Amino acid sequence: MEQTIQKRLPVGGGSWVTVDVYGEPDAPGLVVVPGAMADAHGWRHVATALDAWPSVTVVNRRGRAPSGPLTSAYSLQAEVEDLGVVLDERKGTQALFGWSYGGLIALLAANERPLRQVMAYEPVIRPFGRHVLPDLRAAEEAADWDATVEIVNRRVAGLGTAHVEALRADREVWAALRDLGRAAYGELAALNSAPPPEELARRADRVDLIIGRRNHGTAPYGTSFDDVRQRVTRAEVHLLPGQGHMAHIEAPTELGHLLNGLAVVG
Numbered sequence: 193m194e195q196t197i198q199k200r201l202p203v204g205g206g207s208w209v210t211v212d213v214y215g216e217p218d219a220p221g222l223v224v225v226p227g228a229m230a231d232a233h234g235w236r237h238v239a240t241a242l243d244a245w246p247s248v249t250v251v252n253r254r255g256r257a258p259s260g261p262l263t264s265a266y267s268l269q270a271e272v273e274d275l276g277v278v279l280d281e282r283k284g285t286q287a288l289f290g291w292s293y294g295g296l297i298a299l300l301a302a303n304e305r306p307l308r309q310v311m312a313y314e315p316v317i318r319p320f321g322r323h324v325l326p327d328l329r330a331a332e333e334a335a336d337w338d339a340t341v342e343i344v345n346r347r348v349a350g351l352g353t354a355h356v357e358a359l360r361a362d363r364e365v366w367a368a369l370r371d372l373g374r375a376a377y378g379e380l381a382a383l384n385s386a387p388p389p390e391e392l393a394r395r396a397d398r399v400d401l402i403i404g405r406r407n408h409g410t411a412p413y414g415t416s417f418d419d420v421r422q423r424v425t426r427a428e429v430h431l432l433p434g435q436g437h438m439a440h441i442e443a444p445t446e447l448g449h450l451l452n453g454l455a456v457v458g
Contacts, residue, residue, distance in 0.1 A: 204270055222247070242452060268300070268385065288302070299392040315420045320416045402431075408431060
């Protein structure tokens with residue numbers, strides 16, 4: 193499935209989001225919500241691997257170009273409202289999928305409106321990453337985006353020194369991570385700012401939770417996944433063999449095929 197259009201949608205606080213639409217632009221299909229340290233462009237290979245829906249709409253959340261700023265009133269609820277704007281624009285959406293922070297946003301959206309199907313890959317929930325908030329804030333105040341990327345990758349994601357240095361050695365990749373890191377503190381602070389509801393995705397007809405086999409039962413992503421699962425007790429749980437949190441980059445075709453297989457038919 194190839195990208196056909198990009199649209200800009202105004203949201204609250206004077207900001208805006210863009211969406212990349214693949215396939216039939218006027219046909220309802222799947223809406224994809226990426227998480228932190230990611231943008232719509234980073235999900236293009238997954239989008240092109242999807243064929244179970246007539247269209248795929250990938251949200252470029254606020255805080256990453258070409259979408260608008262987080263704004264001073266930014267919150268997790270603002271993200272849910274932004275997604276509501278997208279869903280209103282993409283009327284008749286058949287399914288909603290979110291990754292990581294985007295997974296939580298998708299599950300929260302399904303508390304506010306009826307949705308046919310919600311899928312989430314390794315969604316995270318409070319208190320995920322709370323221990324690094326003071327250092328992330330200091331890095332943001334100093335506009336030290338190298339430090340931001342290191343904090344997120346080493347102390348939140350748990351990547352080793354060699355892995356982080358390999359990322360740094362690729363100038364294009366590191367520059368992209370620095371840009372995405374500008375929203376990291378605001379997003380992680382919003383994630384940890386309010387207690388989550390006791391139940392998620394209350395108004396979804398079907399919920400599918402996905403975890404990479406490498407993260408199953410292990411911190412930080414597997415344990416946060418388990419916290420989410422306790423709030424969606426009726427969800428079906430699926431494992432993606434051989435993968436971790438970055439499956440959209442490391443195995444986009446496999447992730448796309450898994451999502452295709454979960455599509456509700458009819």
